[in-house]
Amino acid sequence: MELRLEHIKKRYGKQCALDDFGATLSEGVYGLLGHNGAGKTTLISILIGILEATEGRILLDGVDVKQMGTRYLDRIGYLPQYPLFYKNFRTDEFLKYMCALKAIPRSLVSSRIEEVLEQVNLTAAYKKRVGALSGGMRQRLGIAQAILNRPDILVLDEPTAGLDPGERIRFRNIISRLSKDKLVLLATHIVPDVEHIAKEILILNKGRLVMQGSPEQLEKQVEGKVWDVIVAEDEIEEWVESYQVRNVKRLDGEFLLRIVSDEAPSGRSHQVRPSLEDVFLSIFEK
Numbered sequence: 703m704e705l706r707l708e709h710i711k712k713r714y715g716k717q718c719a720l721d722d723f724g725a726t727l728s729e730g731v732y733g734l735l736g737h738n739g740a741g742k743t744t745l746i747s748i749l750i751g752i753l754e755a756t757e758g759r760i761l762l763d764g765v766d767v768k769q770m771g772t773r774y775l776d777r778i779g780y781l782p783q784y785p786l787f788y789k790n791f792r793t794d795e796f797l798k799y800m801c802a803l804k805a806i807p808r809s810l811v812s813s814r815i816e817e818v819l820e821q822v823n824l825t826a827a828y829k830k831r832v833g834a835l836s837g838g839m840r841q842r843l844g845i846a847q848a849i850l851n852r853p854d855i856l857v858l859d860e861p862t863a864g865l866d867p868g869e870r871i872r873f874r875n876i877i878s879r880l881s882k883d884k885l886v887l888l889a890t891h892i893v894p895d896v897e898h899i900a901k902e903i904l905i906l907n908k909g910r911l912v913m914q915g916s917p918e919q920l921e922k923q924v925e926g927k928v929w930d931v932i933v934a935e936d937e938i939e940e941w942v943e944s945y946q947v948r949n950v951k952r953l954d955g956e957f958l959l960r961i962v963s964d965e966a967p968s969g970r971s972h973q974v975r976p977s978l979e980d981v982f983l984s985i986f987e988k
């Protein structure tokens with residue numbers, strides 16, 4: 703499968719929310735990273751067909767998705783940034799309802815519900831009221847409804863917001879497993895959410911795609927530019943003024959600063975291995 707986005711542009715009045723976005727995607731997890739307002743939701747809305755691009759087109763296996771109509775939409779699963787659940791439904795009732803909306807044949811409904819609940823480890827919550835599920839379980843139910851139609855393109859908008867660390871890891875594992883035979887596009891501003899599961903990262907800044915590549919390729923961009931230095935408390939402010947300080951960690955009586963800088967910031971600093979967050983900082987805090 704190949705999903706190709708060509709020269710996508712979106713204007714809201716005078717504001718350009720997406721500018722000449724282009725990418726070619728296939729099976730696997732893609733992390734769409736960007737700060738609030740970068741254009742992630744706009745791009746996703748265009749991709750899943752609920753918003754029209756001002757310019758540009760999307761091709762699935764070479765065919766313009768506009769010509770495919772519902773045949774294209776049938777291949778998509780979507781978890782919105784703020785999913786609305788009917789809290790009085792039981793889990794199975796909610797999924798039955800979603801099956802109806804997705805026009806899944808009646809004869810397949812029970813087996814499909816069983817299948818998706820198993821995929822998201824929610825089988826035990828089959829008869830629980832949606833309102834009684836924890837935040838993490840509810841988000842997994844969100845994934846379950848998104849995969850009811852066995853989509854080969856799964857789009858998740860900020861899916862881990864508000865989840866505790868344990869649920870985050872569980873969520874990541876589910877996404878990793880699902881991506882075996884699907885294209886998963888996961889939009890987030892939380893770098894660790896995609897750092898270890900994405901085969902490629904796309905970084906959006908002010909509506910433009912500013913970087914694309916595997917996490918390793920992106921990290922290479924800042925190789926040799928990330929430094930650790932130990933300073934005294936009364937020096938911190940001066941360092942923060944002069945450098946891109948990524949992190950401040952308290953040690954015994956001193957502080958360890960992580961800095962992104964083209965040159966060694968001082969004789970006391972030593973070079974360290976870059977992370978994806980360092981790449982992010984180098985783009986956004988110049």
Ligand SMILES: Nc1ncnc2c1ncn2[C@@H]1O[C@H](COP(=O)(O)OP(=O)(O)OP(=O)(O)O)[C@@H](O)[C@H]1O
Pocket residue numbers: 714717719736737738739740741742743744745
């Ligand atoms: N319907 C709209 N009308 C006007 N401007 C909009 C509309 N929707 C989004 N925007 C603007 O377009 C830009 C991109 O917004 P978008 O919601 O796509 O970003 P985002 O990366 O998803 O941000 P967030 O993480 O906060 O959801 C922002 O400046 C936003 O204010």
